[in-house]
Every structure is written in structure tokens, then in C-alpha cells.
Amino acid sequence: MRGVSKKEVILNTAENLFYQHGFHAVGVKSILNEVGVAPMTMYYHFHSKETLIVEILKRRELRYFDFLQKEIDRDNGLAAYAETLIKAHTDWMKTDGLNGCLFLRAKQEYEGVNEEIAALSKEHKKTLQQKIEQELKTFNSSKQAGTQLVMILEGITSTAQVMAMEEVEEAAFRIAKNMRADSQ
Amino acid sequence: MRGVSKKEVILNTAENLFYQHGFHAVGVKSILNEVGVAPMTMYYHFHSKETLIVEILKRRELRYFDFLQKEIDRDNGLAAYAETLIKAHTDWMKTDGLNGCLFLRAKQEYEGVNEEIAALSKEHKKTLQQKIEQELKTFNSSKQAGTQLVMILEGITSTAQVMAMEEVEEAAFRIAKNMRADSQ
DNA sequence: TTATTTATTGAACGTTCATTATAATAAACC
């Protein structure tokens, strides 16, 4: 057995396809073709397309928070924190892709269809906000700065779909630089 | 013949359904059922689902810019402009719905599939940015403030999908209040 | 009033969808 199991290859390939084209747009067959496996190989590991999506989202959340973790400066006040948070997020996007947020997309496509998927996506954003707010306490910035930072990150993700990343980053850094520690 | 033609009813109903569930998720049949017409009634007015989408997006763009136009204060500097722009945008969202940006969604779902739709969506954002930048010139704010404002609007649209609108608005107004006219 | 165009109908088309059935092997594990 080589380094990556077939289950992992399916997860990776499907995640990429879903991110590029959307969940409903990507058929099971196109995943199977891309991976090069028979239908039953997929259905052996995941009992449906939607279960596969759930696993993809859970994995992705861990990977994203892990990635942010590494780059963030928590020891030099709001300005440094905000700057490194934005930098970490744009670094993620540069390797992951510029097609918007997969969680928001999942929520849009599965709200009213599969509530587990929709809930996972909403919880992901809530978790992000809570993580940020918790760290803001360290240098006693107000909780409201947390909402602002989440909003800036989401603004980055959205605008990067239609603008040059360089322009997006510049604007984001400038917004962050003007934030006030007491946020009022 | 009553006030609204069947073509208009199809456009309105389809736009709502697409906005609620996404383009690929909404089948032609579900539009027809909701409107209460036979397939050929739709195909008489639009020669395909994708043509229908194109018309919906064009109409929506006019409606949105028209809506913004009415509420914006262009005569009292950057702070007043930014505040009324944000207010106009959130007012639009409150009546239109909190499911993200239909143009970005169209771009995501049709990039590589139907380039007319994808292009329309990208152009919509470019137009929005240009309109804002042109108005910023009036009170000689830098062009960079335009990118920042677009980013704030997109941040609002995204975060409103997972947060209370009240919290979203508060954060947006605070970010805008801290913007500098020379943006440096 | 008839002729013609415009608008609409219900049923059906061929295709693709996610999923399962079947049956035969491989590979990994004990």
C-alpha cells in the first residue's frame, strides 16, 4: 500500500472538484473518472455523495484552522494580530484557490436539502468568529473587533473572485490598519 | 391580459428560486410548477434555461443599481457617502434576502460552462466598483477607498448569511467610520 | 369572418443523475 489510500484520493479529488464547480454541478461519475475507480470503491467508503461532502467539510475545517494557527501573531496587539490573520487567510487562498468559501457554498446548496451539511457550514463560521474573539481578549480588544475581522476575511474571499489578489490584499490591510483597539 | 405577463412571472419566480437554492439545484420543472405553466410557455419566451438566467441577471443588475442610486448621499463627504452606501446595500438585502450574492453564485456555477453568464457576473462587480470610484472623485477620496468599500459590501453580504443582520450592520458602520478620506 | 400569427397546453424524448446489483478478484490480516 502506497502513501495515500484510495479513500484519501477520493476525498482530495472530490474536494477540488466541488470547490471548482460546486456540489450539484459535480456528478459522482466525474469524481470516479478523475480518481480512476469503480463506483463501488466510493460507495464502500462513503454511503452517499452527501456523506462524502460531510467528511470533506470536516477535514477542510481542521486543515484551515490549522493553517491559520501557524501564522498568527498573538503577542503584539490588535494591529499585528489583524495583519497576520489577514496574511494567513490570503496565503491559504493563494494555495487553495480563489473560488469563494466552500462552506458558504455548501450552506447555500444544501439548506433545506441536507441539514447536517448546512449546519456544519454555519458552525464553521461561528467557530471562526469565536476563535478570533477569544484571542482578542488577550490584548483586551472589544468583541466587536471580532465581527469586523470576520467581515474583512469574508470580504477578501468574495472580492478575490473578481479582482486581482494584490488589490484585494492592499485594501484589506488598509482597512485593518484603521481599526481601533477599543473599536469605538 | 392582466398587469403582469407570463414572461414576467417566469422571470420573477425563477429569480427567487435561483436565489434561494442555486441555479443547478433548481430544475426547469420546479419553475414551471411554481408558475403554473407548461414547458413550452417558458421555451417560447426563453430558448433555454441559461438564456433565462442571462435575462434574470441583466434585470437584477438594473434593479440593484437603481435601488442604490436613490439612497446615496453624494454631497457630504466620504463618511456620509460610505454610511449611506452601506445602508442602501443592507436595505436591499433585507427585502431581497440573505443568501449571498446571486452574481458571484452565477459566476461560480457557470465559469467554464457558460461564459456569457460568468462574464456578466464579473462585469457586474467591475461596474459596481467603477460607479463607487467615480463618486469618490467628487470629494477627492483616493481610488483605494473604492476597493475598500466594495470589500465591505461583499463582507456584509457574506457574513449576513451566518450572522444576525444587526451585528453585521454595526460592524460595517464601525469599519466605515474608521476609513480615512485620503486612505493612507 | 376567415386567415394568420402569437401564445399555451400535456405528453413524451433521450440523457444524465445517484445509487445498487451482480459477480469476480485482489490485497491485507491473522
Add this chain to the structure above:
DNA sequence: GGTTTATTATAATGAACGTTCAATAAATAA
């Protein structure tokens, strides 16, 4: 060596997809 675990290929399932057929009703024009 026997048993579980993982995979292959092919085909079939029923449902949903976007679209078209052929017929007709309604509106318009002569």
C-alpha cells in the same frame, strides 16, 4: 491458508434533468 477487507468491471435501477413534439387555443389582421 483462510478470512476479512478492499477493489474491479459491467449493467441496471428509477427518478430527475433540459428540451421538443404535435396539437390547440387566443389574439390579431385581412
